[in-house]
Amino acid sequence: MLELSGIVRRFEQGGTVLDVLRGVELTVRPGELVALVGPSGAGKSTLLHIAGLLERPTAGTVKIAGEDVVGFDDGRRTEVRRRSIGFVYQFHHLLPEFTARENIVLPQMIAGVPKRVARQRADELLHMVGLDQRGSHRPARLSGGEQQRVAIARALANAPSLLIADEPTGNLDPHTAEHVFAMLTAIVRQASVGALVATHNLELAQRMDRVMEMRDGQLVEHR
Numbered sequence: 001m002l003e004l005s006g007i008v009r010r011f012e013q014g015g016t017v018l019d020v021l022r023g024v025e026l027t028v029r030p031g032e033l034v035a036l037v038g039p040s041g042a043g044k045s046t047l048l049h050i051a052g053l054l055e056r057p058t059a060g061t062v063k064i065a066g067e068d069v070v071g072f073d074d075g076r077r078t079e080v081r082r083r084s085i086g087f088v089y090q091f092h093h094l095l096p097e098f099t100a101r102e103n104i105v106l107p108q109m110i111a112g113v114p115k116r117v118a119r120q121r122a123d124e125l126l127h128m129v130g131l132d133q134r135g136s137h138r139p140a141r142l143s144g145g146e147q148q149r150v151a152i153a154r155a156l157a158n159a160p161s162l163l164i165a166d167e168p169t170g171n172l173d174p175h176t177a178e179h180v181f182a183m184l185t186a187i188v189r190q191a192s193v194g195a196l197v198a199t200h201n202l203e204l205a206q207r208m209d210r211v212m213e214m215r216d217g218q219l220v221e222h223r
């Protein structure tokens with residue numbers, strides 16, 4: 001699903017060189033949840049941006065569904081990102097002037113799915129996250145946990161093979177975080193999506209299939 005190999009990311013600014021990633025190796029398989037932990041500034045977001053094709057590594061290969069995408073031009077990278085990768089962030093980033101359903105329909109229409117089909121898929125996803133009754137509500141009328149569940153449904157709208165999540169429950173109270181996490185786990189398993197989830201919550205991290213820790217620019221199995 002996702003294969004990262006020899007990933008190096010160097011930032012150069014005004015004569016100083018910062019090697020944030022120094023040879024990261026990582027494989028995420030279908031239906032597998034991998035937690036990404038490490039102190040603030042360790043390079044978790046940088047790695048997620050590279051895995052999500054939002055940024056290019058200084059060196060190394062990124063394979064999505066078996067395809068090495070590092071050499072692709074921006075247009076092809078965008079295409080792979082739209083088709084194969086879903087994103088969930090700490091803050092839901094739903095479009096406020098659209099309903100929950102429309103927020104799930106839009107990314108499908110951008111990908112060329114006919115509106116009728118996109119609506120049907122949106123309703124299925126709303127059902128999957130337990131929000132059948134909330135499709136016509138705008139984000140402001142939903143609770144934090146509900147907003148985040150819509151964001152998860154939106155991330156899955158185009159049936160991605162990889163889900164990338166950056167602190168998906170970081171903005172929620174513990175009870176709601178638990179609920180959203182359980183839902184995320186169930187959906188990843190059911191849809192056979194590979195998920196890479198950065199989190200500061202070690203308790204949740206330890207319930208994923210593997211916990212990888214960012215240490216000195218490399219990933220090591222967390223114990």
Ligand SMILES: Nc1ncnc2c1ncn2[C@@H]1O[C@H](COP(=O)(O)OP(=O)(O)OP(=O)(O)O)[C@@H](O)[C@H]1O
Pocket residue numbers: 011012013018020038039040041042043044045046047
């Ligand atoms: N565009 C950039 N230019 C220069 N340095 C950068 C850039 N982006 C990130 N960095 C640096 O790379 C390091 C890693 O940042 P990153 O955001 O990946 O850490 P993180 O592990 O996600 O932290 P947090 O848990 O706080 O979100 C930091 O020292 C940061 O300042």
